[in-house]
Amino acid sequence: MALLEIRDLRVSFETRDGTVRAVDGVTLSVDRGRTLGIVGESGSGKSVTALTVMGLTRLPNARIEGSVLLEGVDLLTLPPDRLRAVRGKRVAMIFQDPLSSLHPLYKIGWQIVEAIQAHERVSEKAARARAGEALAEVGIPNAGERLSSYPHELSGGMRQRVMIAMALVLDPEILIADEPTTALDVTVQAQILDLIRELQAEHGTAVVLITHDLGVVAETADDVAVMYAGRVAELGPLARVLEGPEHPYTWGLLRSLPSSTASRSEPLHPIDGAPPSLISVPSGCAFHPRCPYALPVCPHAQPRLIETTPRHGVACHLPVATRRLIGAGIGASEARV
Amino acid sequence: MLRYVLRRVVWGAVMLVVVSALTFVIFTILPSADPAALRAGRQATPELIAQIRQSLGLDRPVYVQYWRFLEGLVVHFDLGYSYQNSVSVKSQVFTRLPVTLSLTAGAFVIWMLVAIPIGVISAIRPRSALDRATMGGALVAISAPVYFLGLIALFLFSNDIGVVHVLPGAGTYTPITVSPWRWFTSLLMPWCVLAAGFAAFYARMVRGNLIDTMGEDYIRTARAKGLSERRVIARHGLRAALTPVVTMAGLDIGILLGGAILTETVFNIPGIGRYAYDSIINSDLPAIEGTVLFGAFFIIAANIFVDIVYAFLDPRVRY
Numbered sequence: 001m002a003l004l005e006i007r008d009l010r011v012s013f014e015t016r017d018g019t020v021r022a023v024d025g026v027t028l029s030v031d032r033g034r035t036l037g038i039v040g041e042s043g044s045g046k047s048v049t050a051l052t053v054m055g056l057t058r059l060p061n062a063r064i065e066g067s068v069l070l071e072g073v074d075l076l077t078l079p080p081d082r083l084r085a086v087r088g089k090r091v092a093m094i095f096q097d098p099l100s101s102l103h104p105l106y107k108i109g110w111q112i113v114e115a116i117q118a119h120e121r122v123s124e125k126a127a128r129a130r131a132g133e134a135l136a137e138v139g140i141p142n143a144g145e146r147l148s149s150y151p152h153e154l155s156g157g158m159r160q161r162v163m164i165a166m167a168l169v170l171d172p173e174i175l176i177a178d179e180p181t182t183a184l185d186v187t188v189q190a191q192i193l194d195l196i197r198e199l200q201a202e203h204g205t206a207v208v209l210i211t212h213d214l215g216v217v218a219e220t221a222d223d224v225a226v227m228y229a230g231r232v233a234e235l236g237p238l239a240r241v242l243e244g245p246e247h248p249y250t251w252g253l254l255r256s257l258p259s260s261t262a263s264r265s266e267p268l269h270p271i272d273g274a275p276p277s278l279i280s281v282p283s284g285c286a287f288h289p290r291c292p293y294a295l296p297v298c299p300h301a302q303p304r305l306i307e308t309t310p311r312h313g314v315a316c317h318l319p320v321a322t323r324r325l326i327g328a329g330i331g332a333s334e335a336r337v
Numbered sequence: 338m339l340r341y342v343l344r345r346v347v348w349g350a351v352m353l354v355v356v357s358a359l360t361f362v363i364f365t366i367l368p369s370a371d372p373a374a375l376r377a378g379r380q381a382t383p384e385l386i387a388q389i390r391q392s393l394g395l396d397r398p399v400y401v402q403y404w405r406f407l408e409g410l411v412v413h414f415d416l417g418y419s420y421q422n423s424v425s426v427k428s429q430v431f432t433r434l435p436v437t438l439s440l441t442a443g444a445f446v447i448w449m450l451v452a453i454p455i456g457v458i459s460a461i462r463p464r465s466a467l468d469r470a471t472m473g474g475a476l477v478a479i480s481a482p483v484y485f486l487g488l489i490a491l492f493l494f495s496n497d498i499g500v501v502h503v504l505p506g507a508g509t510y511t512p513i514t515v516s517p518w519r520w521f522t523s524l525l526m527p528w529c530v531l532a533a534g535f536a537a538f539y540a541r542m543v544r545g546n547l548i549d550t551m552g553e554d555y556i557r558t559a560r561a562k563g564l565s566e567r568r569v570i571a572r573h574g575l576r577a578a579l580t581p582v583v584t585m586a587g588l589d590i591g592i593l594l595g596g597a598i599l600t601e602t603v604f605n606i607p608g609i610g611r612y613a614y615d616s617i618i619n620s621d622l623p624a625i626e627g628t629v630l631f632g633a634f635f636i637i638a639a640n641i642f643v644d645i646v647y648a649f650l651d652p653r654v655r656y
Contacts, residue, residue: 056561088564097554105652118562118564152653
C-alpha cells in the first residue's frame with residue numbers, strides 16, 4: 001500500500017458562470033522517500049488536487065468525489081477535527097509565494113511556534129527552541145535571531161526556507177510543494193530544490209512537487225504525472241516519461257522548452273491554442289483541439305489512462321506503436337531538460 | 338520615527354493657525370449677525386452699539402483683531418472672552434470637555450461591541466440570512482440621521498415625553514462625579530443614537546476587510562498548519578482585518594471629541610458640540626474660534642496618533 005493514494009478524485013465548484021470541473025478523475029500515488037512531480041499548465045487541476053489532499057477545498061460550493069487515502073484512511077471523509085490533526089502534522093504544504101503565504105504581521109518564530117503548538121503540547125520555550133533548530137536546518141544563518149524577524153525583513157529565498165522549516169518542523173510524512181520555486185530567482189530556485197531533496201533524504205519524507213516547469217521536475221522527481229484539464233495525460237517514472245514520452249501533450253511540453261544545445265536563433269515551439277476553460281471542457285480527449293495528431297475518434301471518446309509498459313500510463317487514442325515512434329524521437333532530440 | 342513625529346507636530350501647529358485664520362475670515366466675510374447689535378438689545382441706540390463694538394474691539398481692522406486673538410492664544414494660551422456672557426472661552430471649553438469625552442467614550446464602546454461581532458459573523462457566512470439582515474439593518478442605521486434617530490428615541494423611551502418611560506430625556510446630563518448611575522442612564526440614549534451610524538459603518542468595514550483577508554494566502558497557510566478555524570479567523574484573519582479599523586476609529590474619535598454637535602443638540606447635552614452650536618447661533622466669535630480650534634486640534638492630534646499607532650500595528654510601516 002502506497003503512503004498516499006489518490007483514487008479517481010473529482011473536484012468541481014459551482015460558480016455563477018457554471019460548474020468548474022477542476023479535477024476530473026485523477027488517480028495518483030506516492031511512497032515514502034519518493035518524489036512525485038505533477039506537471040501542467042495553469043488550470044490543469046494540479047493545485048486543486050494538492051489542496052484537496054489537505055482538505056483545503058472543502059468549500060460550500062465544492063463537490064468532491066473519489067478518495068484520498070493516507071495509509072488507507074480516507075482523508076476526504078475525515079471529520080474536520082481529525083483532518084485538522086493530519087494537516088501540518090502528517091501532511092504539510094508549502095506554497096508558491098512565500099511572502100504572501102507568511103502572515104505579514106507576526107514574527108516568523110511566532111508562526112513556527114504556532115505550528116508546533118497546534119499539534120503538540122509543548123511549552124512556548126521548548127517550541128521556540130525547536131523553531132530555531134528548524135530554521136538552522138534549512139540553512140538560515142543566525143537562526144536564533146531570525147526568529148524575531150518579520151517576513152518582510154527576509155529575502156524571497158529565505159522566506160521560502162522559513163516556509164519549508166515551518167512545514168517540516170513536525171516531521172510530516174508528506175510534503176506537498178505547490179510551485180515552490182516559481183516566485184524565486186533562478187539561482188535561488190536551485191538552492192530551494194536542493195534543500196527539499198536533502199531534507200527529504202534525511203527524513204524519508206514523501207514529496208509531491210507541483211510545477212508548470214518540466215525542468216524542475218526533471219531535477220527532482222522520481223515519478224511524473226502530466227496533467228491536462230483536470231485529468232492525468234501521462235504518468236510514469238521520470239526517465240521513462242522524459243526519454244519515451246507517449247502523450248502528444250507531453251511532447252508539446254518537451255518541445256516548448258528552450259534547448260541548451262541548439263543555437264539561440266532556433267525558435268521555440270509553443271503548443272498552439274490555449275488551455276481549455278474548465279467550465280466547458282472539450283468533449284472526448286480534452287487535448288484534441290490543440291493536438292496535431294488528433295484522430296476522428298478523439299472528440300468523441302475520452303481516452304483512459306492505460307499502462308503501455310509497467311508503471312507507465314498514457315491516456316491517448318493514438319496507436320501505441322505510433323506514439324512510441326514519435327515519442328522516442330522527441331525524447332532523444334529534446335533530451336535537454 | 339521621532340523626527341517624523343516632530344515634523345508632524347510642527348505641521349499640525351501650523352495647520353491650527355491656518356484653521357483659526359480661516360474661521361476669522363469666514364466669520365467676518367460671511368453675513369452673520371452683528372455681534373454688537375445682538376448684545377445691545379431691542380431698542381438699542383447707535384451710540385450703545387458703537388460703545389459695545391468698541392469694548393469688544395470690533396471697531397479695529399480685522400487683521401488687528403486676529404493678531405490680538407493669536408497673541409492671546411500663543412502667549413497666554415487664552416481663547417478670549419465670550420461676546421455673549423464675557424465668560425472665558427477656555428474655561429467653558431474645558432468644563433464641557435468631560436461631557437463630550439463621556440459621550441464619545443461610551444458611544445465608541447457600544448459601536449465597537451456591536452460592529453465587530455456583526456462584521457465577523459456576516460463575513461464568515463456571506464450571503465447568509467444573518468448577513469443579509471444585519472447588513473440591511475446597517476444600511477438603515479447609516480442612512481438615518483442622528484436628529485431623526487435621536488428624536489425617535491426620545492419619543493419612545495424618555496421619561497418625560499416617551500411612550501414608555503424608561504430613560505431620562507433631553508437635558509438631564511449628570512456628571513459622573515455627581516452620580517455615576519444617573520450619568521450612565523442619562524447618556525445611554527445619546528450613546529446608542531450616536532453609536533448607531535458608526536456601528537453600522539464599522540460592521541460593514543469589518544465585514545469587508547475580513548472577507549478580503551480570509552482570501553489571503555497566509556490564511557491558507559494557517560489552515561494548512563492544522564489550526565482550528567476559530568484560531569484562523571481570530572488570530573490570523575481578524576488581526577489583519579482590524580488594523581485599518583483601529584486607525585479609522587482613532588480618526589473618528591478625534592472628530593467626535595471636537596463635539597458631537599447633532600447628538601449634543603438633540604439631547605441638550607452641555608458638551609463642546611452644544612457650545613459650538615450655541616456660539617454660532619449667538620454670533621459669538623471667540624467661542625466659535627475656541628470650539629473650532631479644539632475640534633481641529635483633536636482631529637490633527639488623532640491623525641498623528643493614528644500614524645504612530647499604525648507603525649506598531651503593522652511592522653511593515655516605517656517612517
